[in-house]
Amino acid sequence: MTTIRIGAGAAWWGDRVEPAAWNAERGRLDWLVFETMAEATVSAAQVRRRRDPGFPGYDTYLDDRMAAVLPHCLARGVRIVSNQGWINPEAAADRIAWWCRRLGHPGVRVAAVDGGMLTDRIATLADRVLETGGPVAGLAGTMVSAEAYLGIEPILAALDDGARIVVTSRVADPSLFLAPMVHAFGWALDDWARLGQGSGIGHLLECGAQVTGGYFADPGYKDVPDPWNLAFPIAEVGPDGSAVLTKLAGTGGAIDRRTVKEQLFYEVHDPARYITPDVVVDFTTTRIVEEGRDRVRVEGIGGAPRTPTLKVSIGVEEGFVGEDMFFYAGPGALGRAKLARSILEERFRLVGLAADDLRIDFLGVNALHGPASPAGPEPYEVALRVAARTRTRAEAAKVGREVDAMAVSGVGMTGKRVPHQDRVREVIGVWSALVPRAAVTPTVTMRES
Amino acid sequence: MRVPLRRIAHARSGDKGNISNVGVFAYDDAFYPAIKAQLTAERFAARYAGVVKGRVDRHAVDGLCALNFVAHDALGGGVSRNLCLDNYGKTLAAAVLDVEIEIDNRLAPLLRGPGPGN
Numbered sequence: 001m002t003t004i005r006i007g008a009g010a011a012w013w014g015d016r017v018e019p020a021a022w023n024a025e026r027g028r029l030d031w032l033v034f035e036t037m038a039e040a041t042v043s044a045a046q047v048r049r050r051r052d053p054g055f056p057g058y059d060t061y062l063d064d065r066m067a068a069v070l071p072h073c074l075a076r077g078v079r080i081v082s083n084q085g086w087i088n089p090e091a092a093a094d095r096i097a098w099w100c101r102r103l104g105h106p107g108v109r110v111a112a113v114d115g116g117m118l119t120d121r122i123a124t125l126a127d128r129v130l131e132t133g134g135p136v137a138g139l140a141g142t143m144v145s146a147e148a149y150l151g152i153e154p155i156l157a158a159l160d161d162g163a164r165i166v167v168t169s170r171v172a173d174p175s176l177f178l179a180p181m182v183h184a185f186g187w188a189l190d191d192w193a194r195l196g197q198g199s200g201i202g203h204l205l206e207c208g209a210q211v212t213g214g215y216f217a218d219p220g221y222k223d224v225p226d227p228w229n230l231a232f233p234i235a236e237v238g239p240d241g242s243a244v245l246t247k248l249a250g251t252g253g254a255i256d257r258r259t260v261k262e263q264l265f266y267e268v269h270d271p272a273r274y275i276t277p278d279v280v281v282d283f284t285t286t287r288i289v290e291e292g293r294d295r296v297r298v299e300g301i302g303g304a305p306r307t308p309t310l311k312v313s314i315g316v317e318e319g320f321v322g323e324d325m326f327f328y329a330g331p332g333a334l335g336r337a338k339l340a341r342s343i344l345e346e347r348f349r350l351v352g353l354a355a356d357d358l359r360i361d362f363l364g365v366n367a368l369h370g371p372a373s374p375a376g377p378e379p380y381e382v383a384l385r386v387a388a389r390t391r392t393r394a395e396a397a398k399v400g401r402e403v404d405a406m407a408v409s410g411v412g413m414t415g416k417r418v419p420h421q422d423r424v425r426e427v428i429g430v431w432s433a434l435v436p437r438a439a440v441t442p443t444v445t446m447r448e449s
Numbered sequence: 450m451r452v453p454l455r456r457i458a459h460a461r462s463g464d465k466g467n468i469s470n471v472g473v474f475a476y477d478d479a480f481y482p483a484i485k486a487q488l489t490a491e492r493f494a495a496r497y498a499g500v501v502k503g504r505v506d507r508h509a510v511d512g513l514c515a516l517n518f519v520a521h522d523a524l525g526g527g528v529s530r531n532l533c534l535d536n537y538g539k540t541l542a543a544a545v546l547d548v549e550i551e552i553d554n555r556l557a558p559l560l561r562g563p564g565p566g567n
Contacts (some may be wrong), residue, residue: 039466040529131466131527215461215539221562222459258459258474261513265472267463269519271508284510318530357525359532368535369544371499387532427529430466 002239004184006177008232009034009069009082011208013041013059017068019209019232019251024072026248027234031180032073034065034082035173035206042170043144043315043428045087057088058095058167066099074105080165081155081176087145089114092167093447100165100449108449111158113150113168115443118312118435122146126312126433136314136433144315144428148435151277151306153189154442155179161446170313172276177202177235185239195279196303197241200286203274204245204263204298208232211245211263213253226252242299244291255294264288273304275311280304309434318429319356322399323387325363326406327415329380337362337382340411344386347402354395355388389427396424455546456560458484462542469501469523469538471545473516477559481514483552488545493518496548500541518545 007023013036024032036059049055059065062084073080085092093112100108118125123137149172156179158166168176181187181198189195204211209230217224229252237243245255264283268274274281282302289297328336341360348358361367363383365376386403390396400423407416454460454473457480462471473488475481490507497505503521510517524538525531535541 218455218459221455258476261474261515262459262461262472264513265463265470265515265517266461267465267470268472268517269465269468269470269506269508271510271517284512286513288513321532323532357530357532361534363534368533368540369500370533372497372544374547385534387534389530389532429527429529432466 003236004030004180005234005236006031006033006180006205007234008205008208010036010065011206011210012036012038013061015208017061017064019230020065021068021072022248022251023232023234024069024078029078029234030184032069032078032080033176033180033205034080034084035176036084037086037170039313039430040315040428042087042147042313043430046145046315047426047428049087056091058086058092059084062092062095066096070099071103074100074103074108079180081179082166083168083171083176085112085114085167085169087169089167089169090445093445096165096167097447097449106449108165109163110165110167110447110449111161111163112445112447113154113158113166113171113442114445115154115441116148116150116170118146118148118440119143122312122314122433125435125439128433130432130434132431139314139316139431142317144317146312146314148310148312148440149277150440150442151175152179152182154444156183158444158446159183161444163446173206174199174202174276175278177205178278181237181241190305192279192303192305194241194303196281197299197301198237199276199279199281199303200283200301201235201237201241201243201298203281204260205233205235207263207266209253210266211259212247212255213259216259216262222258224252224254228252242297245296245298247294255296257288257290257296260288260296260298275307277306277310279306308437310437310440312433312435314431314433316429316431318427319389319391320393320396320424321387321389321427322396322424323385324400324403324423325383325385326403328382328384328413329415330413333380333382334362334365334378336411336413337384340384340406340414343410344402344406347405348398351398351402353388353398355390357389360384360386393424399423450554450557451549451551452560453546454484454488454548454550456562457550457552460542460545462538464524464528464537467522467524467527469520469541471518471520471542473518473545475514476561478514479556479559480552483550485509485516487550488516488548490518492548493545496545497523
């Protein structure tokens with residue numbers, strides 16, 4: 001096999017569905033890969049399932065995505081790797097098998113990869129929280145979930161066992177893309193150079209449109225053609241792991257040195273040591289060559305032996321945030337907003353708001369960059385935005401209640417929304433720890449449509 | 450001539466826990482030496498004073514004409530705890546673009562954006 005074509009199908013839970021269907025239909029793909037999990041996805045799903053026993057525990061857009069891509073993937077022999085299984089990949093596999101039958105394709109093997117959940121054992125497996133150095137055992141009372149980031153091995157086992165579709169719980173994002181390469185090319189699991197190169201390509205693909213012109217445009221400086229019509233990337237991967245990144249003809253966006261460079265460093269800290277479960281990737285030797293319009297060759301990414309540990313993400317209940325905003329415009333807008341702030345601060349004292357953290361910003365002035373915002377001319381419009389972090393839901397609700405009062409008991413010419421949503425959200429803090437590889441036993445369960 | 454970084458480089462921020470990283474990329478390789486010499490970790494930290502509360506590490510990748518700034522304690526305790534409206538810090542990369550860099554006048558034709566060059 002000379003090259004394989006791997007297309008991206010999603011970069012996060014809320015991503016667009018149409019570009020995945022275009023890739024499935026017109027991408028001449030061998031593989032379509034979905035990445036739908038954020039750092040807090042598992043803990044948020046656990047909390048939701050506790051409240052809503054009917055929540056199946058997998059990507060809430062699983063049906064939308066599968067209905068859009070499966071007809072093409074099944075007709076064209078495109079295999080799928082997806083982390084849409086969240087906290088219940090077995091149920092997701094059942095659902096996907098149901099879709100396959102419904103679309104007239106019996107006998108399709110669908111595998112569920114699971115086994116990374118360590119919630120009950122993490123306090124005995126891990127000593128210290130990476131971020132704070134504090135004891136993991138100290139989180140026990142408020143812990144919602146703890147899951148290890150799995151690597152390629154269970155996905156490879158599923159593919160070797162004939163799975164056409166693999167749906168997983170938590171797996172490191174680049175591993176979702178690396179597994180098809182290792183399966184197709186037969187790389188050894190200690191071939192660090194190829195695993196590094198392949199993981200680097202996976203890293204570039206995992207955020208979808210962020211390498212094809214999304215999260216990029218800056219008018220007059222970085223212009224993107226037809227940015228409403230962005231495609232998800234496709235990688236033509238060779239047997240050495242080097243790849244050409246491209247996208248479907250007729251779509252908007254761009255793939256060039258600039259988009260690839262920005263994405264290469266996205267969420268990377270030390271570029272010489274990007275740790276995945278499979279390999280330690282070295283991006284510092286990357287070569288990025290524009291071969292043609294929207295065709296960029298990426299090669300030279302290095303790899304070093306994997307670490308003896310796996311990263312575990314620990315979700316912890318940490319209280320609530322109450323937040324809301326209201327508005328001013330015209331001459332004196334900022335002055336009225338500042339008076340409103342002082343009224344709010346006094347009223348929070350009157351109602352005894354017990355907040356661990358409180359923030360009142362002027363959107364249009366300093367709400368995003370805070371104290372790093374330079375002084376500028378007074379804005380024509382200002383939103384006052386207030387947020388407080390509290391221990392209880394009732395305390396957090398005080399924020400919205402006091403903002404309500406600003407409608408008639410506040411400042412002149414206050415623009416205010418009628419509350420149409422719960423202005424309180426739960427905070428699930430995410431911490432990290434390391435566990436020995438031997439502590440984690442991934443599982444593979446096979447279904448058939 | 451002194452120009453805002455925005456005319457010679459582009460940037461992207463990413464989040465992990467309470468750490469924000471900002472990649473800075475020269476539009477043209479010719480701009481990179483000046484950026485590397487002048488946009489130190491200290492200068493970056495000064496631009497984000499009050500927002501970035503921990504240390505800033507800078508990783509220079511000369512082969513790609515790229516600098517990666519890793520800013521600790523930059524996201525209000527972490528994405529889910531952060532009371533900032535932009536809790537992921539997606540907009541943070543923009544702030545560094547107004548830092549001024551001294552460049553050789555002969556590079557003026559390579560400047561991006563409005564004004565001389567381009």
